[in-house]
Amino acid sequence: MASTKRSKFFDNAKFILIFLVVFGHLISPLKEQDGILFTLYTVIFLFHMPAFILISGYFAKGFKKKGYLKKSVKKVLIPYLIFQIIYSIFYFLIGKEDRLTIDLFHPHWTLWFLLSLFFWNLLLYGFARLRWIGFAAAIVLGIVIGYVDNVGSYLSFSRTIVFFPYFLLGFLLNGNQLKRVIRAKFSFPVGMGIIMITLLFFGMAFPKDAVPWLLADSSYAHMGGTEWSDGLIRALQYGITLLVVFGFFALIPSTQYKITKIGERTLYVYLFHGFIIKSLQAFIPDESLPFLSENYLLLVILSFIICLILGSYFIKKYTRPLVELKS
Numbered sequence: 630m631a632s633t634k635r636s637k638f639f640d641n642a643k644f645i646l647i648f649l650v651v652f653g654h655l656i657s658p659l660k661e662q663d664g665i666l667f668t669l670y671t672v673i674f675l676f677h678m679p680a681f682i683l684i685s686g687y688f689a690k691g692f693k694k695k696g697y698l699k700k701s702v703k704k705v706l707i708p709y710l711i712f713q714i715i716y717s718i719f720y721f722l723i724g725k726e727d728r729l730t731i732d733l734f735h736p737h738w739t740l741w742f743l744l745s746l747f748f749w750n751l752l753l754y755g756f757a758r759l760r761w762i763g764f765a766a767a768i769v770l771g772i773v774i775g776y777v778d779n780v781g782s783y784l785s786f787s788r789t790i791v792f793f794p795y796f797l798l799g800f801l802l803n804g805n806q807l808k809r810v811i812r813a814k815f816s817f818p819v820g821m822g823i824i825m826i827t828l829l830f831f832g833m834a835f836p837k838d839a840v841p842w843l844l845a846d847s848s849y850a851h852m853g854g855t856e857w858s859d860g861l862i863r864a865l866q867y868g869i870t871l872l873v874v875f876g877f878f879a880l881i882p883s884t885q886y887k888i889t890k891i892g893e894r895t896l897y898v899y900l901f902h903g904f905i906i907k908s909l910q911a912f913i914p915d916e917s918l919p920f921l922s923e924n925y926l927l928l929v930i931l932s933f934i935i936c937l938i939l940g941s942y943f944i945k946k947y948t949r950p951l952v953e954l955k956s
Contacts (some may be wrong), residue, residue: 638883639684640892644936645881646684647895649677652932654739654906659922666922668832674843675827675866676873678742679795683874685746686799687807692753701750703954709736709743711951712900716740719904723911734784739903741785741846748789749796756797764801767794768867772860775849782846791845794867795874811878820879827873842866891940897952898939905935 653673660667691697716737721729736744756763774780774790781787810816841852842862849859891898913921921928938944949955 636883637885637889638881639687640889641883641886642680642878642881643684643892643895644888644940646677646681647891647898647940648932648936649673650681650739650899651902651906651935652929653677654902655909655928655932655935656922658910659928662919663922664832665925667837668828668835671831671835671840671843672824672828672873674840675831676870676877679792679870680874680877681742682749682792682795683799686749686796687802689750689753689796689800692750692757692800698750701747705743705747705750707954708900708952709740709747712743713737713740715951716903719907723908725907725911735782736785737903738907739899741782741788742899744785745789745792748785749793752789752793753797753800756793757800760801764794764797767797768864771867772863775854775860775863778848778850780848781851787847788845791863795870798871807878810875811881816879820876823873823876824880827869827876888937891936894940894945897944897948898936900952901939901944901948902935905939 653670656666656670660670710733713733713736714731717726717731718729720726720737756767759766771791771794774787780790811820838853841847848854849863854862945952
């Protein structure tokens with residue numbers, strides 16, 4: 630875990646996280662009909678993207694190397710533009726949009742991550758040299774941005790600023806520091822306790838109207854906040870999220886499994902699962918939703934199958950020119 634070479638730990642973590650992404654999106658339209666699904670959804674969205682972002686920051690340590698920015702444009706920004714166009718056409722074809730509109734400045738659904746990832750890499754040039762002072766400044770900036778009333782999804786600006794501290798933290802942590810935290814003597818039971826307590830607390834006390842706070846896509850006012858102290862809620866959210874992220878990491882094994890390989894291909898799952906999820910949402914009749922919301926095992930199995938298929942070598946082989954711009 631001390632180097633940025635292929636890591637079974639990180640690949641296992643990424644596989645579980647991409648499964649949670651797919652599962653979270655699959656249950657999103659069902660969560661209002663079932664308390665258990667709502668709890669799972671809110672806990673998943675509390676930490677799964679921050680954990681993904683932290684891992685991305687951990688592997689951004691070579692940002693000063695020659696050609697790094699050019700590589701980011703090729704591997705992140707251009708695929709964003711390609712898939713933004715593809716998703717625009719797809720949404721029109723399935724009837725989600727009344728007319729075909731290509732808007733490159735408001736990311737479709739999951740594509741915000743690619744655009745933000747490009748900007749996070751740019752932000753490193755200013756914040757990385759400040760080290761932990763920069764991390765504190767990023768936290769403050771993430772809190773303050775919520776007071777800007779018109780901040781939102783344009784260029785994924787809100788999410789870029791709010792989630793940047795996780796990316797910067799991943800960059801700042803080295804392998805030994807991370808290992809000391811997640812492989813300490815009591816890390817596993819503590820991590821298990823953190824996850825269980827979070828599930829219990831969210832199941833009992835998470836407000837139904839507070840989901841937008843987990844998405845970080847708009848201002849406090851737009852999410853219903855009216856007090857100057859709203860920033861303290863985000864500060865608390867940062868603390869709880871980081872606690873749950875490291876609790877999650879403490880549970881991840883470093884053993885090679887058959888599914889570990891898919892951890893190398895999570896971008897493929899991330900980019901393509903939307904076509905499956907949105908197609909299901911478009912064509913499954915509303916009267917079937919209660920049946921789906923009551924069949925937890927079916928939802929888990931379906932999410933797992935989507936990950937296996939989209940993370941397969943076959944999908945990578947034939948879609949690599951779109952995703953990685955190379956054959």
